[in-house]
Amino acid sequence: MGYVMETYSRLPVSLVKGSGCRVWDDTGREYLDMVAGIAVCNLGHCHSKVARALKDQADELFHCSNLYRIPKQEVLARMISENSFPAQVFFCNSGAEANEGAIKLVRRYCNTISKRGPKIITLSGSFHGRTLATLTATGQDKVKEGFDPLPAGFLSVPFGDIDAVAEAIDDSVGAVMVEPIQGEGGVRIPPAGYLRKLRKLCDESGLLLVIDEVQTGMARTGELFGYMHEDIVPDAITLAKALGNGFPMGALVARPDIAEAFAPGSHASTFGGNPLAVAASLATFSVMVEEDVPKMSRETGAYLQAEIEEIKRLHPSIKEIRGKGLLIGIEFDADISSLPKDGLAKGALLNVVQKNVLRLVPPLVISKGECDEAVSIIDSLLKEKGL
Ligand SMILES: Cc1ncc(COP(=O)(O)O)c(C=O)c1O
Missing domain, CATH: 3.40.640.10 (Type I PLP-dependent aspartate aminotransferase-like (Major domain))
Known part of the structure; x- marks a missing residue:
């Protein structure tokens, strides 16, 4: 029995450090953060x-x-x-x-x-x-x-x-x-x-x-x-x-x-x-x-959505991609609840809502290069899972 009430099903990782769109666990492993503490660290970690x-x-x-x-x-x-x-x-x-x-x-x-x-x-x-x-x-x-x-x-x-x-x-x-x-x-x-x-x-x-x-x-x-x-x-x-x-x-x-x-x-x-x-x-x-962060969110969000659209045709289980700015949902016609855990192995923090929607809510300061990295990780995860 742990001493903390079990109101969350927690992933097996302990995050101890963050900077911009990156976080590190207690073994020093780095992750690209597409969750931002669930739409919290909009300016990036430790701004x-x-x-x-x-x-x-x-x-x-x-x-x-x-x-x-x-x-x-x-x-x-x-x-x-x-x-x-x-x-x-x-x-x-x-x-x-x-x-x-x-x-x-x-x-x-x-x-x-x-x-x-x-x-x-x-x-x-x-x-x-x-x-x-x-x-x-x-x-x-x-x-x-x-x-x-x-x-x-x-x-x-x-x-x-x-x-x-x-x-x-x-x-x-x-x-x-x-x-x-x-x-x-x-x-x-x-x-x-x-x-x-x-x-x-x-x-x-x-x-x-x-x-x-x-x-x-x-x-x-x-x-x-x-x-x-x-x-x-x-x-x-x-x-x-x-x-x-x-x-x-x-x-x-x-x-x-x-x-x-x-x-x-x-x-x-x-x-x-x-x-x-x-x-x-x-x-x-x-x-x-x-720093007109709304503009950043608009522009990078449009870029990220377009990048995800590019991989959609490779993954028939993707039903719809939707969102505004950097609040983006990728809906699947399958249960994808295991993606956040699988994402850890590939060095990314990912989040799923309602069991079938991958919700991307990274820090709004995410670069285009980091968006590409996220899309490539998602693409390879989906390929591995046959989705
Ligand atoms: C739209 C909306 N309202 C309220 C809440 C509750 O916020 P908190 O968890 O800070 O109490 C959330 C949390 O996800 C939310 O998304």
């Missing part, structure tokens, strides 16, 4: 500016409570708002917490300001986290098994079907919460125009549109945030994963007139946005904007 910011902050102050002003938090909140939409920000520590905060904010807003019912519509196949409310919001039964009783207040409608959302709306509903691309669900992209239609529907019915950008945010899909592909303005977005480039950090970003529903005492987090976390995130966000 010098983020590491510097953390080291400098560690010499000054690790933590102080949100009972006091935290100046870098104010700078970061402003930077997020100026690069998204006029908003106020609540800082927390993870994606589930950011979404939990969004759910609470929707409820407070509906119960105290808009007087609409506080139910939230979410989509089949979605993933919003592992707290009780966020797993209930999640559109996948497997994450709910054995956790009854689940909280009330969520309605699930089929993915990508705008008419189904329209039909589900009545006075009891106050918001719709969606991912621009379903990452955990298998890199599923809704039909073009879906978010725009959703925005229109929410405007007509007085609903809030909450966009879960935990995985799609921070340049992952080739825009700073995934919703930007459709030129809409959300009412709230949630962030985590790449916000701290590996330092745990989450954020709920909401229109100020909605954020107003929270008063001192209605929501809180001991660690949320502490000095170390905001130092890491401020450095990360600054690099994203100053």
